Amino acid sequence: MKLGTKTRGATLSLALASSLALTACGAANEEPAPASGGGGETTGATEELSGTLNGAGSSAQQAAMQAWTAGYSSLQPGVTVNYDPVGSGGGREQFVSGGVDFAGTDAYLDEEELTGAQERCAGEGEIVELVNYIAPIxxxxxxxxxxxxxxxxxxxxxxxxxxxxxxxxxxxxxxxxxxxxxxxxxxxxxxxxxxxxxxxxxxxxxxxxxxxxxxxxxxxxxxxxxxxxxxxxxxxxxxxxxxxxxxxxxxxxxxxxxxxxxxxxxxxxxPTPEAAAAVVENSERVEGRGEYDFALELNRETTESGNYPIVQVSYLVGCLTYPEQETADLAKDFMTYVVSEEGQQAAAESAGSAPISDTLRQQSQSAIDAISAG
CATH class of the missing domain: 3.40.190.10 (Periplasmic binding protein-like II)
Structure with a gap:
């Protein structure tokens, strides 16, 4: 089990603040095409979306998020995705308080944060916590x-x-x-x-x-x-x-x-992407979490050849049920692009991250497909 507890109160970096409000858009389905459920393709969209989706969190994810928002903008020009790279702790805090629609975090939510997140989400109050970025430290x-x-x-x-x-x-x-x-x-x-x-x-x-x-x-x-x-x-x-x-x-x-x-x-x-991905493949899910919470206990003590255990797995954290239909639609569409083969390849080229495996993609897509409005 995870040993430490997270403290709150990350402060906003002025150097990073100048690069905030990354604008992105895209054109996937409101209901993702069947291929996106496992094959990772993002083509075949039949409905254009519009609106704004706000996120905050990991600064380590910043280069990848820039690639995702840029790629998504070629698909959904009517959608604006803002991402504030305030840091993982700040992103989790803003998500729990309801200040943003999703968080990017390099550490999964602890028990206190999980309770707060469930309280802010509508419906059954469950969250989705999806591996979207694998990188060595x-x-x-x-x-x-x-x-x-x-x-x-x-x-x-x-x-x-x-x-x-x-x-x-x-x-x-x-x-x-x-x-x-x-x-x-x-x-x-x-x-x-x-x-x-x-x-x-x-x-x-x-x-x-x-x-x-x-x-x-x-x-x-x-x-x-x-x-x-x-x-x-x-x-x-x-x-x-x-x-x-x-x-x-x-x-x-x-x-x-x-x-x-x-x-x-x-x-x-x-610290190569391949060596980081090898550790993730040898890790187990955290016990006692929700059906669509795919937080991992990383195998830090591995002695396997070619494994690099100083690795961070970043997550996209969102609600299983959002109060508004528009937010649910945008969250589903953007998250589908992020975990797709196309989205993961864009992040790999921009940030040097390791694309998630097909198994992780299928798990993530099952959670994304379950997102709704309540």
Missing amino acids: AIVYNLEGVDTLNLSPATLAGIFAQQITNWNDPAIAADNPDATLPDLPITPVNRSDESGTTENFTEYLAAVAPEVWTFEPDGVFPVEGGEAGQGTSGVVNAVGGGNGTIGYADPSQAGDLGIANIGVGEEFVE
């Missing part, structure tokens, strides 16, 4: 003269717990016997806002190095003393602005920063 670094960096789980945990404080520490040297490591202080960089990326990262550390990482998983980074950045872009900018810095971020936004290989079993694995 890259350990990004800026260290002059070091082009390749390997980090074992315990070493990585020691760095972010601030127990390993210099780049020539024996633990790092043992992971990198062929590297010339400088005598330079390590500057760890974490998210300053509540973040699903942080929760996934700390969940991994707690699972694989509990003797070193003694903190419970949380969306708020628990160790003080390092640098902090607002949102994914804030972490990337902070790491890029120094020498000896290290942080965690979606690899699609890493730019020219170095990306470490992480110890898994007997090998060091780079």
